Amino acid sequence: GQQVMQIPQYQHVQEGEDFTTYCNSSTTLSNIQWYKQRPGGHPVFLIQLVKSGEVKKQKRLTFQFGEAKKNSSLHITATQTTDVGTYFCAGQAGTYKYIFGTGTRLKVLA
Amino acid sequence: DTGVSQDPRHKITKRGQNVTFRCDPISEHNRLYWYRQTLGQGPEFLTYFQNEAQLEKSRLLSDRFSAERPKGSFSTLEIQRTEQGDSAMYLCASSFMESGGWNTEAFFGQGTRLTVV
Numbered sequence: 649g650q651q652v653m654q655i656p657q658y659q660h661v662q663e664g665e666d667f668t669t670y671c672n673s674s675t676t677l678s679n680i681q682w683y684k685q686r687p688g689g690h691p692v693f694l695i696q697l698v699k700s701g702e703v704k705k706q707k708r709l710t711f712q713f714g715e716a717k718k719n720s721s722l723h724i725t726a727t728q729t730t731d732v733g734t735y736f737c738a739g740q741a742g743t744y745k746y747i748f749g750t751g752t753r754l755k756v757l758a
Numbered sequence: 759d760t761g762v763s764q765d766p767r768h769k770i771t772k773r774g775q776n777v778t779f780r781c782d783p784i785s786e787h788n789r790l791y792w793y794r795q796t797l798g799q800g801p802e803f804l805t806y807f808q809n810e811a812q813l814e815k816s817r818l819l820s821d822r823f824s825a826e827r828p829k830g831s832f833s834t835l836e837i838q839r840t841e842q843g844d845s846a847m848y849l850c851a852s853s854f855m856e857s858g859g860w861n862t863e864a865f866f867g868q869g870t871r872l873t874v875v
Binding site for chain 2: 652
């Protein structure tokens, strides 16, 4: 079945450093979504990427969808303590079901 | 509040008991998902409804699990004869899909944390 892996599993950075998490799917995706989950909270939608090679930016966050639509990345520039949480990608291979990645837990040290 | 709501937020039950969770999606959303999340893991897909029709059920879901969405509005997830391995956060999400269009973002509820003792 479809699998979605993320690396790294954990990342500790000093405040102000950059952070990147990578998402890889075993199958070609129709689209991919990114979510952020704070400790004790529920996943909150960040963005959706649909087109091959698509790049979207949200302030300090840059999202990229690979040309083959099997991988994606999230890059945060100059991390802040408010960026703490677990970042999940969720890939859609068919028309409805999203398979979540394993997540990358980000810790930002002040 | 127009978000996805789940009830109860927490449930502690003895092994072997039955439990039922409720999810009220965003009113205009036609798609409803149930996911299960254990500590340190990503949400695992359990089942999905398009309006009132249950279109897919994960093989993770044993026969002890059943979900319904009567009238295409709220949904319930029932677990019969609970086991300790059922302890997890059960998340409900809803989204809207236009005919022939793309699925929009999913909105998650706060989840129901189940502890089986």
